[in-house]
Amino acid sequence: MNDNIKTTKKEKNRNEFLYFAFRNRKLQIGLIIILFFLILAIFGPFMTDHKIYAYANPTGPTPPNSEYWFGTTFFGQDVFTQVVHGLRSTFVVGILGGGIGTLIGIIIGFTAGYTGGVLDEILNAFTNIVLVIPTLAVLLIIAAYLDVRSLFTESVFIGLTAWPWVARAVRSQTFSLRSREFVDLARLSAVKPIKIIFSEIAPNMMSYLVMSFILQFGGAILNAATLDFIGLGPTNAISLGMVMQYAVQWGALQFGMWWWFVPPGLAITAIVGALYSMNVGLDEVFNPKLRET
Amino acid sequence: MITLDNISKVYRVGTFGGKELHAVNQVSFNIKDGEVVSLIGESGSGKSTIGKMILKLIDITDGRIYFNDQDITPLKRNELKEYYRNVQGVFQDPFSSFNPIFKADRMFQIIHDEFYPHIDSKPWKEKVEHTLTSVGLNPEHILGKYPHQLSGGQLQRFLIARALLLDIRFLVADEIISMLDASTRIDVLNLLAELKLKGLSILFITHDLSLANYISEHAVILYRGSVVERGTTGKIFNNPLHPYTQMLVASVPRLDQKWDEIVSVESQSTPTGGINGCAYLDRCPYAHEKCETMPELIQVEPNHFVACWKFTD
Amino acid sequence: MNLEVENLTVYYQTLKGKVRALENATFSIADGEIMGLAGESGCGKTTLGHSLIHLVPPMKHIHGKVTLDGKVLPIAQYEEMNPYRFDEISLIPQYAMNAMNPIRKIGQMTGELLRAKKHSYKNILPEFKRRLDLVQLSHEVLNMYPIELSGGMKQRMVMVLSTLLDPLLLIADEITSALDVASQKAVSEMLVEFRDKGFCKSAIVITHDISILYQIADTIMIMYAGQLAEKGPTESIIHDPLHPYTKLLISSLPKIGAKYTEKKLMGIPGKPPLLLNPPRGCRFRKRCPAAFEKCVEVPPFVEVEKDHYVACWKVMEDYDYTR
Numbered sequence: 001m002n003d004n005i006k007t008t009k010k011e012k013n014r015n016e017f018l019y020f021a022f023r024n025r026k027l028q029i030g031l032i033i034i035l036f037f038l039i040l041a042i043f044g045p046f047m048t049d050h051k052i053y054a055y056a057n058p059t060g061p062t063p064p065n066s067e068y069w070f071g072t073t074f075f076g077q078d079v080f081t082q083v084v085h086g087l088r089s090t091f092v093v094g095i096l097g098g099g100i101g102t103l104i105g106i107i108i109g110f111t112a113g114y115t116g117g118v119l120d121e122i123l124n125a126f127t128n129i130v131l132v133i134p135t136l137a138v139l140l141i142i143a144a145y146l147d148v149r150s151l152f153t154e155s156v157f158i159g160l161t162a163w164p165w166v167a168r169a170v171r172s173q174t175f176s177l178r179s180r181e182f183v184d185l186a187r188l189s190a191v192k193p194i195k196i197i198f199s200e201i202a203p204n205m206m207s208y209l210v211m212s213f214i215l216q217f218g219g220a221i222l223n224a225a226t227l228d229f230i231g232l233g234p235t236n237a238i239s240l241g242m243v244m245q246y247a248v249q250w251g252a253l254q255f256g257m258w259w260w261f262v263p264p265g266l267a268i269t270a271i272v273g274a275l276y277s278m279n280v281g282l283d284e285v286f287n288p289k290l291r292e293t
Numbered sequence: 294m295i296t297l298d299n300i301s302k303v304y305r306v307g308t309f310g311g312k313e314l315h316a317v318n319q320v321s322f323n324i325k326d327g328e329v330v331s332l333i334g335e336s337g338s339g340k341s342t343i344g345k346m347i348l349k350l351i352d353i354t355d356g357r358i359y360f361n362d363q364d365i366t367p368l369k370r371n372e373l374k375e376y377y378r379n380v381q382g383v384f385q386d387p388f389s390s391f392n393p394i395f396k397a398d399r400m401f402q403i404i405h406d407e408f409y410p411h412i413d414s415k416p417w418k419e420k421v422e423h424t425l426t427s428v429g430l431n432p433e434h435i436l437g438k439y440p441h442q443l444s445g446g447q448l449q450r451f452l453i454a455r456a457l458l459l460d461i462r463f464l465v466a467d468e469i470i471s472m473l474d475a476s477t478r479i480d481v482l483n484l485l486a487e488l489k490l491k492g493l494s495i496l497f498i499t500h501d502l503s504l505a506n507y508i509s510e511h512a513v514i515l516y517r518g519s520v521v522e523r524g525t526t527g528k529i530f531n532n533p534l535h536p537y538t539q540m541l542v543a544s545v546p547r548l549d550q551k552w553d554e555i556v557s558v559e560s561q562s563t564p565t566g567g568i569n570g571c572a573y574l575d576r577c578p579y580a581h582e583k584c585e586t587m588p589e590l591i592q593v594e595p596n597h598f599v600a601c602w603k604f605t606d
Numbered sequence: 607m608n609l610e611v612e613n614l615t616v617y618y619q620t621l622k623g624k625v626r627a628l629e630n631a632t633f634s635i636a637d638g639e640i641m642g643l644a645g646e647s648g649c650g651k652t653t654l655g656h657s658l659i660h661l662v663p664p665m666k667h668i669h670g671k672v673t674l675d676g677k678v679l680p681i682a683q684y685e686e687m688n689p690y691r692f693d694e695i696s697l698i699p700q701y702a703m704n705a706m707n708p709i710r711k712i713g714q715m716t717g718e719l720l721r722a723k724k725h726s727y728k729n730i731l732p733e734f735k736r737r738l739d740l741v742q743l744s745h746e747v748l749n750m751y752p753i754e755l756s757g758g759m760k761q762r763m764v765m766v767l768s769t770l771l772d773p774l775l776l777i778a779d780e781i782t783s784a785l786d787v788a789s790q791k792a793v794s795e796m797l798v799e800f801r802d803k804g805f806c807k808s809a810i811v812i813t814h815d816i817s818i819l820y821q822i823a824d825t826i827m828i829m830y831a832g833q834l835a836e837k838g839p840t841e842s843i844i845h846d847p848l849h850p851y852t853k854l855l856i857s858s859l860p861k862i863g864a865k866y867t868e869k870k871l872m873g874i875p876g877k878p879p880l881l882l883n884p885p886r887g888c889r890f891r892k893r894c895p896a897a898f899e900k901c902v903e904v905p906p907f908v909e910v911e912k913d914h915y916v917a918c919w920k921v922m923e924d925y926d927y928t929r
Contacts, residue, residue: 182390189404500786500787544788544790544791546790546815546821
């Protein structure tokens with residue numbers, strides 16, 4: 001009987017979040033767009049018979065038609081195939097790179113922000129050092145040593161260099177939340193520090209943490225696109241950035257082959273934009289004060 | 294019940310922590326069972342710091358604090374649970390004391406999980422409702438609400454209820470009504486007085502003399518970290534001895550008489566918190582060279598102590 | 607100088623609708639009068655004070671007229687109020703620390719302020735210095751940054767600046783709340799001195815601390831939930847209030863000398879109404895011990911004794927008030 005009461009209470013809490021989450025317009029729109037691209041990324045490659053780099057169209061570049069939905073490149077490759085495969089890479093880099101960056105940043109940020117003192121000073125110094133490392137230069141050096149660059153390596157590298165921003169933001173938020181009286185009250189209730197961080201401070205920063213992940217997700221995608229664009233992308237996969245690199249390299253801008261660079265660019269923009277919209281919506285869901293009721 | 298013995302709190306400030314700020318400077322006083330003691334001081338006096346040191350939220354730099362003859366100064370995190378069953382605090386800002394994204398009664402759940410895990414839900418719910426009613430809240434209107442849906446007065450009472458759930462012996466009330474409206478203040482104050490009659494000891498931290506007089510038997514006047522006067526509230530207000538207390542009593546706007554022509558000297562600078570000499574030196578109309586050394590608290594009449602060289606001869 | 611306010615109604619435009627923060631305020635202030643404006647949070651005193659000089663969105667002027675010395679003030683038009691601001695009607699804001707530009711020395715800032723109002727800093731400087739002496743600020747402050755001054759000093763500085771052009775009406779918004787006791791006394795007494803010396807003709811002192819008003823105000827006006835409750839001479843309001851709310855409010859204030867054990871003070875049960883959709887009629891109705899059926903109509907703010915105005919049907923009944 002007692003267990004029933006306990007679970008009902010927990011269910012109610014969860015249901016309330018979901019209730020508001022599914023009502024929120026910004027969240028709905030953002031989610032729909034992301035889901036659309038995700039489905040496209042997962043199932044898209046099955047919808048096309050062409051290989052990524054196969055010179056499918058003998059006539060070279062053609063605008064979109066019924067056979068080649070996004071048209072073909074300078075070399076007659078099917079843009080649609082390239083884009084849907086590239087979408088997969090984009091999501092992998094975003095989730096992996098963004099995830100690693102966020103995770104490291106959160107751990108370091110919470111520790112530094114809550115503990116304060118000497119540990120905070122050390123972590124701070126470390127964060128600042130990583131922050132000023134010139135990522136491009138390091139990547140070039142690494143690229144010179146590695147024979148093969150995989151998507152995984154690219155993600156890890158992006159994650160390992162992007163976390164300082166998250167760490168700083170989390171640290172300063174933790175600092176300000178830590179001095180709030182409800183944390184004092186939690187300490188007066190003999191709650192252990194780890195528990196305080198995860199049950200009092202983190203939930204208050206939930207939208208902040210999700211925002212950090214979304215920023216990292218979007219940032220990782222943009223970072224990867226930049227790296228790919230200058231030719232430092234993975235050697236064994238295709239990504240949206242690489243498609244755009246090829247497009248610009250092979251004169252798509254001059255020759256008006258809009259179908260080559262517009263779809264990938266639009267896809268990146270739509271995904272990152274949808275992520276930001278989701279975030280604003282999530283803020284309203286998490287913060288009762290912003291709700292309409 | 295609570296004894297403070299030469300408590301000090303020193304902060305390191307300045308570049309590379311070169312300078313020292315003495316927020317609290319060798320403060321001693323005690324609070325007996327069932328007694329309300331007011332700790333009176335303005336901002337910068339160190340009163341909140343003392344409250345937090347008693348609650349072990351801030352480390353004590355020097356001195357000892359005793360709770361029922363037990364030295365609690367060296368207690369660390371894990372050992373404090375027993376202490377917190379007996380000693381709790383309520384703070385100034387009711388809205389900041391609640392985690393805004395959770396419902397207000399979640400803090401009762403925390404108390405349950407940490408201190409009473411063996412009590413089942415139903416008897417616990419009854420205990421909670423009983424405590425809420427005893428502080429003048431209607432459980433039906435209060436439970437299940439978010440903090441921003443309740444008023445400041447209700448939240449402060451909520452916090453007092455939380456402390457009472459633990460069956461505490463001693464409460465640190467740090468400016469708990471200064472953020473409330475005039476009409477709700479008196480209700481919360483009356484609640485504290487009722488609790489005192491039931492045996493609770495309270496350290497009532499405030500800057501408002503009339504509130505202190507309303508509710509407490511004893512008062513400690515704090516200025517820039519040092520105790521300048523201490524004793525029975527009535528004696529202090531009817532016969533203020535320390536120049537600072539005199540200035541305080543004369544400058545407080547009252548509803549029964551107009552300000553006298555006493556010229557009060559304002560502080561020209563922010564406190565530097567040095568420990569050389571009397572803290573009131575730069576504003577005192579009676580200052581002379583002897584004041585360069587820190588005066589000791591001496592008894593002038595029964596239950597009335599002053600720290601001022603004027604009274605040592 | 608004479609301030610006449612007639613049916614001033616100001617609402618706040620919010621996403622959830624109109625918050626009726628000030629409803630049909632009608633009162634007047636005579637030459638040389640220091641009127642205290644008191645009430646609890648949300649009563650509308652800040653709205654009233656600010657609407658006289660700084661009516662900006664989300665505040666919205668619904669209707670009502672404000673006349674200063676016979677001239678109608680265009681309070682709803684921000685640009686048209688410019689010539690009146692600082693010259694004839696001036697404001698001392700609540701947090702002096704925020705009122706002064708932190709990266710400007712005091713002297714520089716004053717100069718810019720005066721030039722914006724087409725006055726010469728050089729010409730006003732001697733008078734400025736005289737006033738600094740009066741408030742016991744050394745002339746050195748002209749070369750200091752705001753951060754170098756203490757709270758009390760900054761507040762006095764802002765007071766001198768706000769009255770530099772001898773305005774007719776001075777609005778002081780919670781000027782003592784963030785100060786320690788000695789500074790509070792100094793600043794409050796300074797306000798009276800300014801009026802006595804003619805640096806301002808009259809003043810409205812907005813505060814929630816009624817005991818300060820007892821010390822310095824000539825008249826006190828009490829507001830509740832956007833409506834005027836009572837206005838009268840200080841002594842009457844404090845020692846002989848008429849409106850039920852005022853009575854309860856005054857009696858809930860602890861005075862030095864009163865002890866719980868001797869005489870328990872009572873508060874006012876209940877909460878002020880939300881102003882998004884306030885109740886009809888007198889807004890104190892639900893908490894008022896003297897409420898009766900007529901209270902669903904808004905009581906008019908009438909003079910029941912000389913210079914003593916109350917908005918309460920019960921009081922009007924007691925005084926056999928007929929219009």
